[in-house]
Amino acid sequence: MQFSQMKNGRNVRHGFIKFPTDSPRENLTTCFSLPLCLQYTKDGFVPHLTWDLLKHVPDNSAPALIPLCSMYDLIPTLQSSGQKLSDFISSDFNRQIFLTDQDVLVKRRQGFNSSDFIPIWTESGRKNIYPTDLLNCVNVFKPDAYRLLADGETNKESSNKRLDKSVHNTAQLTKKSFNIEGQSCKIKPVFGSIVGGWNLKQRLISIEHLKSYDVDGYIIDGLLAEDLLNESTDTKENLNALITYICSHLPLNKPRALFGPLKPERVADAVSAGIDIFDSSYCSYLTSIHTALVLQSKAFPFEATSKLLNLADDSFKHDFTVIEKDCCCYTCFKGFTRAYLNHLINVKEMLGSILINLHNLYVYYDFFNQISYLTH
Template sequence: MKFAVEVASKLSGRVGCLVQTETGQKFPTPLLLQTTKGGSIPYLSREVFKYLTEDSQILEICLSTTDHMEEALKAFKSGIASFVGFPEYLSFVTLKDPCEESPSGFHVKDAVPFFTRRGKKELTADRFMDIIEVFKPNIYHSLCDNDTDINSSKKRVIKSVDRTENFFKACLERHKISETLRNSLFFAPIVGGYNKHARSQSIEFVSKHPEVGGFMIDGLHSNGEHATKIPRESLKDIVSHCVQKLNTDKPKMMLGAYTPLAVLELIRLGVDIFDTSYIYLTSTNSQGLVFDYNLAAEKRSNHLALDLNDESYAEDFTPILEGCSCLACQKHTKAYINHLIKTKELLGPILLMIHNMHHYLMFFESIRNCIAGDKLPELIQLVEGCVSEETVAKEDKKIPPILEQVEPASVAT
């Protein structure tokens, strides 16, 4: 696979394209990887997902939910994307599920703790590459120690960098001699927590190797909802430091459930590839995305998402989002989805996943158009307005009416 930058702007990030050289398939960036669980897009059948988009996709295959498929894949011999029923899609294989918080600790010298549906395992670099050769992904990254976040100690951060360098060397040696992986794009993980010196060391080490096809900025959170709670300024500061030191000709990836506003800020800094774990989390939390992404629209939303579990929607017979063309909004109402959620019907999260996926795919299309038109700052301002309005509304809702007129000094005492 090859990556090419098509449009670059100092203020608006960049638009590029991942191209599979064997077939000529093109994947425009900024790009969304389709997060899967057990090889399937959560809540959506193949037919329903095809109804959502006819565009080719790249599946994010998490080994923590698919490692049990290894023996069957050895016999199948055609790669993970074909095995899970999407032969026309490409695949990206990663270790951890970005939708679920990863346990911390359990480190041993030459292996990474690996938490699967069948319990904890220890994964060495050689064992990891054995699995990768069986899965035959189009894109993958080397094994790494990414067990760091904003609260990690300096000692833990330094150890993660040293261990990741050792894993990288072992994986790269296998990659260079593997006939199975010779056409696969090999991503190098950049670790080091929120320590700029450690990040620089990690970048300097992997940048020496021309075989590296892209970079994955990792070790910023422990996955799951943890990624949505990272202080935005801290995230921007460390990612900006990394991007400035990385090769501009190669794609940069960040996995995790980053919020729409965080995604926009990261794209402005130069990050190219994300995943759909945020969509999964909003859908399972009974939320429907309604934030604005169309600069030309006359009617504006003052919310990022609606909590459709709220009683206020029990008799609201309007769609999740007026004007949305997705199947959920065309055929169903907030009241019906509220009823499905209350009765714990599986159709509830299915309809939310349909809407949220459609909304996010359109959001990324708008991002690419805004970058091409040098209007990404305006889009960031638009989404920031939705977030600000929603934050104020939530804070107001938390204040008990009896305290609204109490003097600040009285409350403090």
């Protein structure tokens, strides 16, 4: 994996990341500007959309973030077909794959983690994934990068004892992943996770442990979706301080990722703090609650503020304007009005979610492109 970054005049990291590939697929994009936003998926697709529809989203063919929990039951099918996951999903799926064990939008169930395995919940129930299982999954799914198992099931209320356990479990899982007999977990770019919740001391212990392994990048884990979505000023300031602290203790020459639903203002703060890789789960989250994202003062993304429109609200019943007047997304460009989208939601028509997600993804990726443009 190639990674290059430097700081610009705004003291913000910029550069590129290139994932290696052994794929013979033509026109496969493998090099991406920072900050990179992975395309969040569930069951192998972006919620509500086909891969072909993503041609309307300016995501520069960003790699797909694929949670193992939604694809685990496919392993026997893939093994019997001999197909690569990318070929199995669709001929329109021409992207690299980042495999992760958990779905960032699904609340993790507490009390099952251990220093030997991490549980995932699949359609057929709970599966305990040991480091050797993860390696087998990597051999089947052939992702272009993946993350090691980690116990990041902590939130703001987690006790010191729980944080201790989370750091210990993750350290043991990392050690076991690097000591699988006869195999190396270095078959692909591999990202290690930093855990420790909101406790700086625990975060530092986790960082120091991970530094002794040859990981290609770092993921800031241990922050659940509910905390990332928390609107309080207190959370915003604490999150900024936490991310800045973690990034200040990480090597400069390796990428740092923060996965989960982050509003644009939080993304801008995290980029300033030193995060390089994100994902688009915020758009799927908003679409699931019939909400459209509107960005204001877009000319300067670091000072952008977002506004949310809940299109299920009765106030949109007679609103014949598009979601955002100047938006160039498919939904706004084709003139779908807020009133019509409100109707589609009320009659539970799938088209409503398709059109809202196309808009949300367009706005989110346009925002990333503006940050990337301004920082280069």
